[in-house]
Amino acid sequence: MEDGVDHLAFERSKAQFDVDEMKIVWAGSRQEFELSDRISRLVASDPAFRKDDRITLDRKELFKNTLRKAAYAWKRITELRLNEQEAYKLRSFVDQPAFTDLHWGMFVPAIQGQGTEEQQQKWLPLAYKMQIIGCYAQTELGHGSNVQGLETTATFDPKTDEFIIHSPTLTSSKWWPGGLGKISTHGVVYARLIIDGQDHGVHGFIVQLRSLDDHYPLPGITIGDIGMKFGNGAYNTMDNGLLRFDHVRIPRNQMLMRVSQVTREGKFVHSDVPRQLVYGTMVNVRQKIVSDASVALSRAVCIATRYSAVRRQFGSHNGGLETQVIDYKTQQARLFPLLASAYAFRFAGEWLKWLYRDVTERLQANDFSTLPEAHACTAGLKSLTTTATADAIEECRKLCGGHGYLCSSGLPELFAVYVPACTYEGDNTVLLLQVARHLMKTISQLGSGRKPVGTTAYMGRLDQLTQYHSDVKKAEDWLKPNVVLEAFEARAARMSVACAQNLSKFANPEEGFQELLADLAEAAVAHCQLIVVSKFIEKLQQDIPGKGVRQQLEVLCSIYALSLLHKHLGDFLSTGCINPKQGSLASEQLRYLYSQVRPNAIALVDAFNYTDHYLGSILGRYDGNVYPKLYEEAWKDPLNDSVVPDGFKEYVQPMLKQQLRNARL
Amino acid sequence: MEDGVDHLAFERSKAQFDVDEMKIVWAGSRQEFELSDRISRLVASDPAFRKDDRITLDRKELFKNTLRKAAYAWKRITELRLNEQEAYKLRSFVDQPAFTDLHWGMFVPAIQGQGTEEQQQKWLPLAYKMQIIGCYAQTELGHGSNVQGLETTATFDPKTDEFIIHSPTLTSSKWWPGGLGKISTHGVVYARLIIDGQDHGVHGFIVQLRSLDDHYPLPGITIGDIGMKFGNGAYNTMDNGLLRFDHVRIPRNQMLMRVSQVTREGKFVHSDVPRQLVYGTMVNVRQKIVSDASVALSRAVCIATRYSAVRRQFGSHNGGLETQVIDYKTQQARLFPLLASAYAFRFAGEWLKWLYRDVTERLQANDFSTLPEAHACTAGLKSLTTTATADAIEECRKLCGGHGYLCSSGLPELFAVYVPACTYEGDNTVLLLQVARHLMKTISQLGSGRKPVGTTAYMGRLDQLTQYHSDVKKAEDWLKPNVVLEAFEARAARMSVACAQNLSKFANPEEGFQELLADLAEAAVAHCQLIVVSKFIEKLQQDIPGKGVRQQLEVLCSIYALSLLHKHLGDFLSTGCINPKQGSLASEQLRYLYSQVRPNAIALVDAFNYTDHYLGSILGRYDGNVYPKLYEEAWKDPLNDSVVPDGFKEYVQPMLKQQLRNARL
Ligand SMILES: Cc1cc2nc3c(=O)[nH]c(=O)nc-3n(C[C@H](O)[C@H](O)[C@H](O)COP(=O)(O)OP(=O)(O)OC[C@H]3O[C@@H](n4cnc5c(N)ncnc54)[C@H](O)[C@@H]3O)c2cc1C
Ligand SMILES: Cc1cc2nc3c(=O)[nH]c(=O)nc-3n(C[C@H](O)[C@H](O)[C@H](O)COP(=O)(O)OP(=O)(O)OC[C@H]3O[C@@H](n4cnc5c(N)ncnc54)[C@H](O)[C@@H]3O)c2cc1C
Ligand SMILES: [Ca+2]
Incomplete structure (x- = not known):
């Protein structure tokens, strides 16, 4: 492999859709795309923002380095007269947690x-x-x-x-x-x-x-x-x-x-x-967290996908090239649902941005009716997306085999810096239980004729949903959005109803709630997954220009939904929403969908439009030139400063020479 | 909270079994217990082996520190004339990966x-x-x-x-x-x-x-x-x-x-x-990995369990104490299956030790008949236990809320140092596929009358297992070992058979295998889980002395099996081994089992007999004196050396004073 060559060019040539148009879908709008593109290049091209040295700095050096970057970023922001949105982007592409995050993100x-x-x-x-x-x-x-x-x-x-x-x-x-x-x-x-x-x-x-x-x-x-x-x-x-x-x-x-x-x-x-105003702020903060989840997840997926196309292992015939590991069906079954999740969370985040605007406008008009639902829904989506993203980053690391364990893969740091999102701004389990409380309340108010709104609207069709049996007969039936949506609605509704029924057996409702926490949390997960699936489907009902773009998104949407269905098959079967045969048709369809994504996989992660600086990963390099760069990078470790390491003479030499007895250790 | 007080004394007083006897069960024998106990105290009491300073050392210092410890350990080993087993223990209680691991563990x-x-x-x-x-x-x-x-x-x-x-x-x-x-x-x-x-x-x-x-x-x-x-x-x-x-x-x-x-x-x-001899070595190495999995997992569980009893959050009435988080059913549903897994893996490891001895003896007698099965089985258990342990350590960290994210909790390092076990000595997915190949081969040979041996022996009862329907009628039925065992056997057998049937539809078997990799990996997981469940059950058939010890292990065994059943409910339902009602009876039984573990939880992790040095966690301290020690520890960070941090004058001061324009950054 040589420098200046695109080792993934062949992969890119296989794409069946217009990547540039997909970049705009991912970014949310052409304006958003151009903003991100411009600012990320600005940061990437400025040596003051390099971050590959971060790994070997000790705490004090690291912290000093934060202070320098934060000051420098602020200097550039003022020099370039960046507006609020641009400044926010710049800070996020600097990609280093700093006191400024809290100043701008929480204090202000x-x-x-x-x-x-x-x-x-x-x-x-x-x-x-x-x-x-x-x-x-x-x-x-x-x-x-x-x-x-x-x-x-x-x-x-x-x-x-x-x-x-x-x-x-x-x-x-x-x-x-x-x-x-x-x-x-x-x-x-x-x-x-x-x-x-x-x-x-x-x-x-x-x-x-x-x-x-x-x-x-x-x-x-x-x-x-x-x-x-x-x-x-x-x-x-x-x-x-x-x-x-x-x-x-x-x-x-x-x-x-x-x-x-x-x-x-x-x-x-x-x-x-009204006190409820405070909820508005929480909706806003958590909406950002969901959108950050899609960013972190897509970074990890981008690295794992590119490397899976570079990495070859086994299957060589007559000394030819080995098989790209991305061609193994296990690799696909582990990786492609995460790729689909990245897109799913992206659109969920986009929708939450709308929800926040909607809630804010209503609050200004003294309309608090949607607030509890909006609050529960953002809490749930925060919990769902951050848990899934943390797990996914680690799965992406494992998908890279041994090399994923090197810091130069970028994945260990991405994981370590990401995981607290499962804890801050509400512990994810505690949040799920808030969602569950809201669901139980929604159900209990159905009797009194209160019509459930927003993401709980499907609860208004409980009669229908408790009667539902999927009518899937062949694998392709699972590609129909309504078929998927109904199955997810029925599963979520029935799990909530089952909890409500069990709760009603307790004389003291709070005692009952405490006893059934684990079931309630599972019902909340089912509800939140339904939201993400339905928002993905709604996205597809919009006008989506660009050759083949919609088709790719349809495939990803189906993968997102059906891989969840496969993972939570027990829920769908035990609630009687689908039967075992239909479950195995879903798996069959999933296998077929994976093979459809395969030729587009590299282009689908290119659409995130991340610079190599932002990715910070040798395995995820745009040009796929992995091995020479891994080799080069290794030599930069401080341990390679000297041939014989510090401590050898004092500690190891005496061991080899059998002179430990006299050594001072 | 004060020093010298056992803040968990009340928790300990609730135990319904003889902890000292359980320690011996955990260790494997009285002799093993005494050995571990003696050596771990030796290491813990020697300041040369302190490890709390490790976090802030840079790479060179850290490495030098490894060399010093390795030399010192070797010096002590020779001075004290420790035998091989003692020396091995000493190195493992030093708890710091070092070149000596490879020297003794792979080179020799x-x-x-x-x-x-x-x-x-x-x-x-x-x-x-x-x-x-x-x-x-x-x-x-x-x-x-x-x-x-x-x-x-x-x-x-x-x-x-x-x-x-x-x-x-x-x-x-x-x-x-x-x-x-x-x-x-x-x-x-x-x-x-x-x-x-x-x-x-x-x-x-x-x-x-x-x-x-x-x-x-x-x-x-x-x-x-x-x-x-x-x-x-x-x-x-x-x-x-x-x-x-x-x-x-x-x-x-x-x-x-x-x-x-x-x-x-x-x-x-x-x-x-014979070439197969090499497999013997692999069985040995992987058997150690399984036993290490139980150690790593039990350390994490010990920390999370003790801290969950110390940590109180919500539920205070009239300003009284809040609820211990270990009392929340979600916390129990997340934590107790991990506690049960630690014990399960311990016994699986013990059994593998026996298997290795058995294989070795057979090899010496030129009997290779059990080797393929033994090889597949160790590969599978390596994969199963390391994947589960890596996930579990991270789950334990999350169970500790924000404080789990601090290095002083011990959990981040435990995770980072453990996860490569999922990759080295065989990537876990690649290993599962080896198991799957063995299973398919076993099934294909059934026709020719070859009797499956060892852990695949149940495949000899395929006729019976494909007819099987669980006869569980009430929740307690799930406590019967045979009921559980049969359900796991039937599920594993049917998943393998389904794969074999799908494979037979392909003209080219290898193409079929490649196409069905994901299903095959799931069938392999089902098989491996069956092995662990069955070895736990076998353990309970042995003579187990000590008041209440057997009862505790029975509860843990049921939790291990039923929590797996709950997690993989889709497998059990779609193969028709159990029906939805029986699935929900299992959940009900599980809830009851959690409440039985609850009073014994602290004693069950005390039984691991870990020193505070080895645990290396403030959250997991034996005495539960968490908060004062966290506070004390914080001050040791290098950043706290000075009130005003290095870099403040250069970078932050000019920002506050609006003088950045002139600053050199
Ligand atoms: C901390 C650490 C210590 C180590 N120590 C040593 C040591 O002392 N000596 C030594 O020699 N090595 C050592 N190794 C290397 C280790 O043995 C390898 O990393 C390991 O064998 C995995 O191989 P890989 O990295 O090539 O993964 P890959 O094989 O490249 O795996 C990448 C991805 O491809 C998938 N994949 C690969 N093949 C297939 C297939 N046929 N079917 C389906 N999927 C497939 C994998 O599941 C994985 O998702 C160490 C590694 C680590 C991380
Ligand atoms: C990197 C990082 C940055 C942070 N930044 C800030 C900051 O800038 N400002 C700030 O004020 N805080 C900050 N925090 C703190 C953060 O907000 C808290 O850690 C978070 O709210 C979780 O609370 P906890 O740590 O008390 O967890 P706990 O509540 O102690 O959780 C421990 C366990 O108990 C369980 N649990 C707790 N209550 C219940 C219940 N009622 N039912 C069931 N289970 C329950 C949880 O699920 C968890 O498993 C930060 C934390 C981190 C890790
Ligand atoms: Ca230094």
Whole structure:
């Protein structure tokens, strides 16, 4: 293999569709495509953003490197006068977790969402110019999922018109906030509001944490970094921090007062702004997470797909080339459903963006009717897509055999940096149970004539769905969108109904709920999978230009749905939605679909339009020139600086010479 | 929480069985228990073996640290005159991958297994005293799974009575061998034997790689480290290496000649030692891998179980304590099957040890009849247990919420260091397909009256198993070992039979096999799960002393089997082995079994008898004193050395002061 040659050219020539048009479908619009394309090249071509050195830096060097990149990125953003969207893209293509993520992604939105007009006017300009840097300090050493159980207190002192922020116990130490450990000057700190001995629950407070002069923590404040996390570079570029308060005073007007206020007299009052507004922010944050899932997943799939076409193993006849491992049906059965999932999550994310806009408009018009459903649905999709993506990245790594275990494959770091998405912004199991609660509520309200809306609308057809039996007779029947959709609706509906029936056997509903948690979580998964399948199908009902593009998406949609059906066959069979014969027809159809994807596989991952810089993987190189580059890269390891390694003389030599007895070890 | 207090004492007091007796069951025998107990304490109490500093060392420091520990371990082993078994234990409790693993685990066994008497007499004494250090150099940059496709050549030169070892292409570079990169003086190198232009396939050769004087690679030899791997410390303590030969000459008698020889005249001859002997070695290596799987899995489960009892979240009434997360049924449904799997794999490993002894004895008596079955069975169990263990470690990490993502939880490193077990010693998918081939062969030979042996014996009852319908009527019926066993046998048999029937539809059997790979792999999984279930059941038929011990194991055995049944419900239903009602009775029984494990959970993980040193996890501490120790540990991170981090002045200060324009970044 030589440099400058496209070793995957033959694979690319096999594509049966217009890749450039698919790039636009993937990006969401031509404008989005051009934006991403431009900014990703900008980052990739700037040596200041190189990241291949990240792996061998120690914690301090790594962190310093984050600070440099963040400052440099900000410099470029201002120099180039990038708008908000462009700046966001640039930060994401820099591809290194940094305190700025929390500043822009959590601190600013918290003030926007929960601050009064006045508070916004005071704090946002400072934040926008990065004259202050903020973090989001909610989680404590002892309290994560249970936000209502936080222990930090904010006690109103009417004498001075201040709140006293305090950490009464060790477990009340703030723990995890990104950017807090070493950088943030301010934080939105969540604490129990105490007035006159009465507890008014958890609220957000803007607290200055460090001096703007010497960057030391302010009096009464203890801050540190919580230490190393999973992986090599990965999230260790981030200063997740700990924080303790010893009776720290802040002015009353630093409580975020959009929804509730504390008056000068110490009265706790609710504004007419509804509490539900807060849900709007959660919908927004989680919608971003779903779209990030499709990005992380597609990166992993791109690497594994390209390498599977480069890698050859077995099957050589008369000394000819061996078989490309992508041609093995096991490799296809493991890989192609992940490729399909990447597209599926992409469209689910796109739809969630619409949902967020819809919810926001309704909120402004005081229409809260869709909010519970929207909230449950984003919670569920966050859980579903992040769990699937984390598992998929690791599967992609395994699909690359031994070489996937090298950092130069990019996959270990992608995994390590991605997995916390299963935990932050709501532990995925806890979220599924929220979805399940919503489903049970929806069912219980059916009797009272309340019509289920949005993604739960199918529950309105329970009578029909509980009667349903699939009428699939031959494998191709499984290609019909309605056939698939109905099977997924019936399965989800029946699993929820079964839970509801079992719940009704308990005298105490909450006890019943606790007893049946595991079943409820499974019903929630079925519901969420239905959403993704249905949004993929809806996408296909839109106008999709470009030669062969729609056909490819149809194949991927079928693969997504049928591979799920195969994986959860037990659900479909035990609820009687399909029979065993129909299940095996689905597998048969799936095999055929894999063979249809095969010639298009490389082009389908090219459509993600990732630069080699962003992919950060030798196995996933665009040109497929894997082996020479792996070899080249190996020599860069610090261990190869010297022929005889440090420590050999002291430790190994004496062993070989049988002189250990006298050695000082 | 305070030091010196056992915060899990109450949990321990709830145990309904004799933990000390369970420790002996887990260890395999009292003698094994005492050995492990003694050696693990020896390692834990010696500060030279501390490992909590590992996370923040850079590659060179980390590697030097490996060399020191390996030398120190060897010093202690000789000083204390430890026998082979003790030395092995000591190395494993040191818990840091090192070149010595390959020396003892692959290099020495290769010579023992493939070397002639003469070769053994020459090389083994040197290796036993570590006067030479060896590696196992098989894999190449371009060839892993397909060993027969290796490209390195060993060409016989009759003039000088030597072999010329050569790397003809870049892809023929040896790549991955542990210990090779920086340390090994010798290697067993696999290469194609070429005599007089004729290719006699792949054989092993003992090749000296480095000078015993100055440790430099010998002339014609290029060696390097292949670079960083997954995780932080993890496998980066190991010098996996690359190796190229430029016409390197070795004496003829350094080809491992137990099975085939090259004579002085250049004649290639087979000895009367059967080729199958090599399989014996593979059975042995893979049996160790299965037993290591139970160790890795049990470590993760121990951490997640203890922390789940410490961690409280939600459910506080009137400001009282919150609910221990181990009491949530979702937590139980995720965790307890993993606990059961740890025990299941333990007993499977124990049985494989017996199988290896049995095979060895038979081989010595020239009985090869059980070898194919034993080989398939160890391949399958290697694949099954390592895949399950890798997934389970990550699940345990997620079960710990955010704190599981900290290195101080021990779980990230445990995962990163464990996962390659899914790839080395046979890629798990490739191994499953070997099992499938064996199953298809077994079925095809049934007609000719060949009686299936060992773990495939149930195939002899195909008539009965294809008629089978479970007669479970109530949930408790699922507690009967025979009921479970038959369901697993029927499912496995029918999946294999279905594959065989589909295969028979193809004119070209190999084409059919390739087309049906994915189904075949699933049939192989079903077969392997049956083996583990049946070995667990067999274990329970032995005499098991100790109050309540057998009862606990019965519960775990049922959980192992029924949770698999639940997970693979589609298999059981689609093959008609059970009906939906019976499937839901199994789930019901499972819920009940979880509640039976709950009070015993902590004691069941105590029975693994791991020291805090070996666990290496703050979340998994024996005393449950999690929060103060997490807090303490955080401060040790290098980032906490200074209040204001390195880089702040250069990069962040100018940002805050709006002076970036002039900054040099
Ligand atoms: C990389 C990273 C970055 C983060 N950044 C921030 C940040 O910037 N700011 C911030 O405030 N926080 C941050 N966090 C914290 C994060 O939000 C929490 O870790 C998360 O909310 C999960 O909570 P937990 O860790 O308490 O998990 P726990 O709630 O302790 O979960 C432990 C286990 O208990 C189970 N469980 C808990 N409750 C229930 C229930 N009711 N029913 C059933 N099962 C239950 C869970 O499923 C899980 O298996 C971050 C975390 C990580 C890992
Ligand atoms: C940490 C570590 C330590 C190691 N130590 C050593 C060592 O000491 N000495 C040594 O010699 N080697 C060592 N190895 C190498 C190891 O043995 C190989 O990586 C392993 O054999 C897998 O081969 P591969 O990497 O070529 O995978 P590949 O065969 O390239 O696999 C890639 C993908 O192709 C699929 N595939 C391949 N063939 C088939 C097929 N016929 N049918 C269906 N699917 C197929 C696989 O399932 C996988 O998904 C080590 C590897 C690691 C990761
Ligand atoms: Ca350093």
